[in-house]
Amino acid sequence: QVQLVQSGAEVKKPGASVKVSCKASGYFFTGYYIHWVRQAPGQGLEWLGWISPISGGTNFAQKFQGRVTMTRDTSITTAYMELSNLTSDDTAIYYCAREHYYDISGSDYWGQGTLVTVSS
Amino acid sequence: QSALTQPASVSGSPGQSITISCTGSSSDVGSYNLVSWYQQHPDKAPKLMIYEDTKRPSGVSNRFSGSKSNNTASLTISGLQAEDEADYYCCSYADGSFRVFGGGTKLTVL
Numbered sequence: 695q696v697q698l699v700q701s702g703a704e705v706k707k708p709g710a711s712v713k714v715s716c717k718a719s720g721y722f723f724t725g726y727y728i729h730w731v732r733q734a735p736g737q738g739l740e741w742l743g744w745i746s747p748i749s750g751g752t753n754f755a756q757k758f759q760g761r762v763t764m765t766r767d768t769s770i771t772t773a774y775m776e777l778s779n780l781t782s783d784d785t786a787i788y789y790c791a792r793e794h795y796y797d798i799s800g801s802d803y804w805g806q807g808t809l810v811t812v813s814s
Numbered sequence: 815q816s817a818l819t820q821p822a823s824v825s826g827s828p829g830q831s832i833t834i835s836c837t838g839s840s841s842d843v844g845s846y847n848l849v850s851w852y853q854q855h856p857d858k859a860p861k862l863m864i865y866e867d868t869k870r871p872s873g874v875s876n877r878f879s880g881s882k883s884n885n886t887a888s889l890t891i892s893g894l895q896a897e898d899e900a901d902y903y904c905c906s907y908a909d910g911s912f913r914v915f916g917g918g919t920k921l922t923v924l
Contacts, residue, residue: 729913731860738817738918739852739860739903744911753911756815789859798907800850800865807859 696720698790698805705811711778714808716790723771724748726792729801730764730775734786742788745773748795780812818843818904818916825922831892834919836904837885842914844885848907851880851889854918855900863902864889891921899923 743754791801864880
């Protein structure tokens with residue numbers, strides 16, 4: 695069965711970086727984009743960007759350009775999202791989600807979410 | 815990359831129908847048949863309910879339907895049930911291969 699399993703909760707200080715992993719299983723890893731979406735406490739969903747598992751190409755929301763890095767390791771079917779220069783506004787649950795590479799058909803499987811807390 | 819506009823809340827009684835709107839622009843909703851809708855219950859990950867404006871994934875109740883006119887997409891839920899109470903988000907493909915979400919709508923089943 696398809697699964698996206700994310701790394702555990704993180705607590706970071708302002709100015710630090712955080713790296714979240716997303717382990718995919720049960721499907722052809724290179725056949726799907728991995729999107730990263732976050733949700734601040736009590737707020738809505740916010741798209742950060744995607745990575746192409748085939749090429750490693752990325753595309754980020756303008757708000758996060760220069761501060762976000764997305765990578766993948768196809769040998770272990772894992773995607774990573776790193777966010778730098780953290781502030782309290784980055785406190786949120788971060789989700790990974792897959793989307794078919796050729797059909798922009800929405801994200802049918804999501805990870806369980808990783809809570810990132812930024813606090814001094 | 816402005817967020818899509820959704821009503822903050824809607825409500826309906828069991829058995830009734832409700833519609834949630836999602837307004838974008840010619841850079842996203844109006845130019846592509848690529849709006850998706852997600853249902854999110856408290857402390858849960860979002861669940862895909864509609865994709866490509868009108869299509870339902872396997873396993874999603876046919877009480878959920880999607881439509882679109884110009885720059886506004888809509889999600890209609892018919893025969894409201896208590897378990898439909900949740901937050902709903904629209905998401906659109908946008909110019910530059912970006913994605914943009916709506917602000918979310920809280921559905922209350924009275």
